[in-house]
Amino acid sequence: MLKKQCIVFRNTTLVALSTLYLAGCGSNSTPYQQDNDFAAGLPEQAESIEQPVVKDIDLYVGRPLEPWRMYIRNFEQEQFLSGTFTQLQDETITARTLDKDVQEDALQLTFQNHWNTGLYISDGVVDLSEHLMQGTLELDIRVDAIQKGTADILVDCSVNCRKAFQMRDWALEHEGQGWQHLSIPLACLLDDKADVTAIRRPFELRTGGNGQLAIANVRFTVEGQPNMACPEKLSTTPDTLHEYWAVDWWLPRHESKVAQAEKGTAELLMIGDSITHGWEDKGKAVWEEHFADVDTLNLGFGGDRTENVLWRLQHGTLGNTQPKLAVIMIGTNNTGHRLDTPEDIRDGVGAILDELKAQVPDTKVLLLAIFPRSETPDDALRQNNEATNQLLQTLAEQRGIMFDNFNSAFLQEDGILTREIMPDLLHPEHDGYEIWASKLTPYIGEYVRGK
Numbered sequence: 001m002l003k004k005q006c007i008v009f010r011n012t013t014l015v016a017l018s019t020l021y022l023a024g025c026g027s028n029s030t031p032y033q034q035d036n037d038f039a040a041g042l043p044e045q046a047e048s049i050e051q052p053v054v055k056d057i058d059l060y061v062g063r064p065l066e067p068w069r070m071y072i073r074n075f076e077q078e079q080f081l082s083g084t085f086t087q088l089q090d091e092t093i094t095a096r097t098l099d100k101d102v103q104e105d106a107l108q109l110t111f112q113n114h115w116n117t118g119l120y121i122s123d124g125v126v127d128l129s130e131h132l133m134q135g136t137l138e139l140d141i142r143v144d145a146i147q148k149g150t151a152d153i154l155v156d157c158s159v160n161c162r163k164a165f166q167m168r169d170w171a172l173e174h175e176g177q178g179w180q181h182l183s184i185p186l187a188c189l190l191d192d193k194a195d196v197t198a199i200r201r202p203f204e205l206r207t208g209g210n211g212q213l214a215i216a217n218v219r220f221t222v223e224g225q226p227n228m229a230c231p232e233k234l235s236t237t238p239d240t241l242h243e244y245w246a247v248d249w250w251l252p253r254h255e256s257k258v259a260q261a262e263k264g265t266a267e268l269l270m271i272g273d274s275i276t277h278g279w280e281d282k283g284k285a286v287w288e289e290h291f292a293d294v295d296t297l298n299l300g301f302g303g304d305r306t307e308n309v310l311w312r313l314q315h316g317t318l319g320n321t322q323p324k325l326a327v328i329m330i331g332t333n334n335t336g337h338r339l340d341t342p343e344d345i346r347d348g349v350g351a352i353l354d355e356l357k358a359q360v361p362d363t364k365v366l367l368l369a370i371f372p373r374s375e376t377p378d379d380a381l382r383q384n385n386e387a388t389n390q391l392l393q394t395l396a397e398q399r400g401i402m403f404d405n406f407n408s409a410f411l412q413e414d415g416i417l418t419r420e421i422m423p424d425l426l427h428p429e430h431d432g433y434e435i436w437a438s439k440l441t442p443y444i445g446e447y448v449r450g451k
Contacts, residue, residue: 054130059121059203060218062105067124070095070107075116081107093117093207098214100140100179106216111149111207115245120156120204121218128155128186128196128220135186136224137203142179142214146171149211150244152338155189157199163189164206164338166231168244171213179216181227186220188230191341209244235340235348238311246303254312257299261319266297267448269318269326269363271309271352273333275371275427276300283433290437294448297321305333305340306348313355322363325447326356327440329368331392332426335384336373342388346395353399364447367396369405373426377415406439 064070070081072093079086084104087094092114100106111117128135137155151171152164165188174180190196203218231237241250260266268291270276277300279287299317301308309330330349334340340348349367356365369389374382389405396403410421410432417425421432428436 054222056222057126057128057131057202057220058218059220060107060216062102064121068121069123070119070121072109072119073117074114090114093119095119100214100216106140106142106214108144108212108214109205109207110212112210115208116206117208118204118206119215120201122201124200124202126199126202126220128157128190128199128202131220131222132186132190132192132196134223136183136221136226137186137189137218138181138183138221138224139203139218140179140181140216143171143175143177144212144214146175146211146213146244148244149207149209151211151213152206153184153189154204154206155186155199156201156204157190157194157196163191165189165228166338168242170228179214183221183224183226184228185224185226185230188228233344233347234338235306235334235344236310236351237307238314239307240311241301241303241305241308243303250301250303253301254315254317257297257312258316258319261297261317261321264320264322265295266321267324268294268296268444269321269323270296270298270300271326272300272329273304274300274302275332276329277302278427279433282427282429283436286430286433286437290441291444294444297323303333304330305337306330306345306352310348310351310355313352313359318359322360325364325366325443326360327366327368327443328352328356329370331370331388332373332385335370335381335388336426339381339384342384342391345388346391349392350395350399353395353401357399365399365401366443367392367401367403369393369403369407371428372407372410372417373422375417375425402443404439404443406435409435409439 058065059068060070064081071078072081072086072088072095073079074088074090074092077088077090079088081095084097085095091112093109093111095110096108097104098106098108107119109119137153146168151167153167154164165184202220205213205215207213270279276298279298279300299309299312301312304312328349330352331345334345334348353365353367356363369392370385372382373379373385376382389407393403393405410428411417419425421428421435423429
């Protein structure tokens with residue numbers, strides 16, 4: 001009989017027998033816990049069920065442990081690490097082994113002249129479901145140079161649980177201070193509602209700009225002792241934009257806009273990120289053609305997320321203005337930079353609306369859906385924005401403000417976003433701003449021009 005054929009070893013535990021039984025007896029076999037006949041045939045030594053021991057998981061300790069491999073990459077290309085030195089063809093990122101505790105047990109990463117570089121571990125599958133509650137991601141890291149760069153740490157399992165643990169501020173504090181040990185709670189990196197049973201890219205160090213870091217001893221623990229805290233809800237925590245590529249211009253632009261707002265003449269507010277900022281650049285000719293007569297305060301800042309808009313509103317960016325209309329579109333960088341959940345983005349927008357209501361209560365507010373990004377409808381970032389837009393529409397209804405979603409005007413019938421409309425599949429070009437202008441015209445006509 002099939003059940004008897006499964007009993008091969010006599011001097012073993014019930015756990016070992018159950019593993020053999022489930023693996024070797026076929027999918028139609030009844031699990032042993034429910035099979036009294038099978039249980040009766042087990043040796044007496046296996047009267048109690050032995051629970052499997054959940055262990056720490058080593059990924060890179062002296063070298064990538066089988067089956068894991070390490071890769072360096074940028075947005076256009078990647079290369080797996082082989083030997084003591086690996087470099088992308090365009091030289092934007094280089095990895096070389098170095099000595100920490102023993103020979104060649106660490107890896108030094110040098111990155112330059114690219115906004116999106118990094119290193120990741122892949123080619124295996126790991127189940128972190130038993131580690132998620134109290135587990136940590138552990139690594140040793142040395143920050144050699146980060147003033148002109150950035151670094152984030154991720155555990156990339158899927159769109160539903162991919163969080164970026166932003167390291168730039170910490171790295172600036174520890175630059176040049178030698179090796180540091182990090183113990184990051186997995187709760188900071190993984191959503192407890194997501195499927196973490198088959199993660200294929202369990203560690204990623206995402207870098208950008210120019211800098212140099214070294215890492216060693218990357219592992220997951222079952223019960224670690226964290227020395228890093230999960231950040232507060234970033235989307236609703238007011239903050240400046242202190243990315244390495246923004247530190248030179250962001251505060252000066254804010255101060256310039258505060259000075260303009262102090263005049264108190266603006267009839268129209270445009271609030272947002274680089275897409276709104278672009279009315280002063282790629283969309284400038286379109287704006288002048290359609291809205292040159294409208295006194296406008298453009299509060300679009302490249303790279304801004306909801307918390308950055310909130311900080312600006314709380315630090316004088318409205319000045320003495322009492323605008324007739326405020327148009328808001330914000331949130332795509334919450335998605336693109338760290339894949340905030342739709343709920344978190346919605347809450348960030350809600351905090352912005354609260355601030356506007358408190359400061360300019362008589363201003364009409366038009367909340368726009370976040371524009372489409374990425375080429376295809378099934379792209380993870382596009383989908384995150386679309387889910388956010390549904391929540392934003394409900395938010396607008398609850399707040400009694402106007403909402404408009406004209407994203408279909410940017411897309412083909414099959415949902416494809418073309419480079420003629422947005423060359424980088426994110427920022428509009430001339431034709432994209434023409435579409436936006438046509439959609440704004442009725443609102444500006446009614447609420448600003450009074451026509």
